Amino acid sequence: MISINTTAKTIMLGVSALVCTSALQAKDHKIKPHAKPAVHAHVDTSRTGWWEKARFGMFIHWGVYTIPAGQYNGKDIPGLGEWIMHDASIPVATYKDYAKKFNPTEYNPEQWVQMAKAAGMKYIVITTKHHDGFALFDSKASDWNVVKATPYGKDLIKPLAEACRKYGMKLGFYYSQANDWGNKGGAAARGHWDDAQKGSMDEYIDKVAVPQVKEILTNYGDVCELWWDVPTDMTKERAAKFLPLLAMQPQIITNDRLGGDVKGDLFTPEQYIPATGIKGLWETCMTMNDTWGFKVNDHNWKSSKTLIRNLIETASKGGNYLLNVGPEPSGKFPQPIVERLEAIGKWMKVNNESIYATTPSPFKALPWGRATTKAAANGNTTIYLHVYNWPANGQLLIPGLTNEVLSAKLLANGKTLKAGKQDNSVVLTVPATALDEVATVVKLQVKGKPQIDAFVQTAEADGSIVLQPGLADLHTAQGGSSMNSEGGDEQNLGYWTDPKASASWQILVKKPGTYSIETWVATPSSTAKINIVAGTQTVQKAVEKTGSYNNYKKLVIGEIKIDKTGVNTIRLTADQANWNPVNVRKIVLSPKG
Structure with a gap:
């Protein structure tokens, strides 16, 4: 995967990990600004229909880098396991010696496919060649491959393709088209460190990369997805x-990382879930621990609960979840991966109806969980409510839903639930305890398309009101560019390149009075000023530079008086003079006295 020095949530304006960002390390890596992500609006649905229904896939990172497994010269190398050659500046000859120890005699592709299928995954994407240039297949374009360079001596992709066909699993290929540190002329994100790497990149593309892509599209049957990565030095011509080559597989889906302004079909956020989803097709890829390729000392495993909720979160926003596994050099999956796949599969066996072929949640926010939807041919809608925080009082409030309820039941056991109305919301009477602590799913059928009243934020227990970026209404002046809401747990408003753009929130005030306002901001500039507007009042504050778009610092904005009981609007705007973009996280209004 990608590895450039920044968090996986930030690029340019600190928002998205796009085509050349990464999660970790290497402080001397430089990031070039990228334009706002393109919207993939015109997609051949006959080609992508299966993908939009699948929602869940397995990413596999495997190769020679599993031999050093994050260690070089007796030291742990910070960063991603598959980037060790680059991050430790390992000479080409030294690195290629690792291939002599790559002998995955326990490789069982049928078992891999069966584990993916049991977990509820609908497709697999495997690294046919990563940035070290090592091909997992028999290639005539380069001897730096598993058949010619290892004692194993057999094509690893062919039996996986056969196993996928046998068990009805779709198979996609990752291919590093630009970065290649083992074949002469291939690009290197930080520049070459060994004379053995030097050569013509155009010659590398003509004699290695293009022929190898032709090989993987020719020799293994139908390929569902082609996953490019890190387009270092990729021009339009390259x-x-x-x-x-894509005409060889007319049904294939491609991502947005080829380079040269080629958009592809999929936008690919990495290691985060966009706060409000993305218009068009998107696929978020994530690791189970901190690395993609196997790394012997990376034991920071996400819990099964977190992984399942990531899947739900992604589906609720209309995306696909591509969850990575990093096999050991032997070909086995590490036991923590096996355990997590089994746990996900157990949940999916009961609840997969609420994930497959679903569309995004109609709600801006739900206080207790997430939702997905399915439209019926008769015009009615099924809403799947994924309840994380089970109500202690036996009443599940669905805020703002005004539709007539046709039926409500627990998905796991089919038990019918009583539905009623409370103000402008639906209330369901539910059992005293949840059926599943990770997420209990309620299947709610309503008449027509979901009708949701505007979301109004209420105060926390301490009286404060927290304005989250993901709950904002975003406004753009005609012809201008908007700000974006991005991120996971740490959401932010970014891409705020147009000072005419703004964000607003509706809040319910039960106790009028004076509120202090604070937020967290990030910007490399010191000339910006931001405003908080409530009614006729405006509080302005200058933003001091924080060093970068991903270095956030607390900013006390000031105080504002809210006299009106009931629904009020709070707006975030920019001072249009000398504006420089600022990233803004949550805004907190705290009552005084």
């Missing part, structure tokens, strides 16, 4: 050399 990218154009790959495009005719």
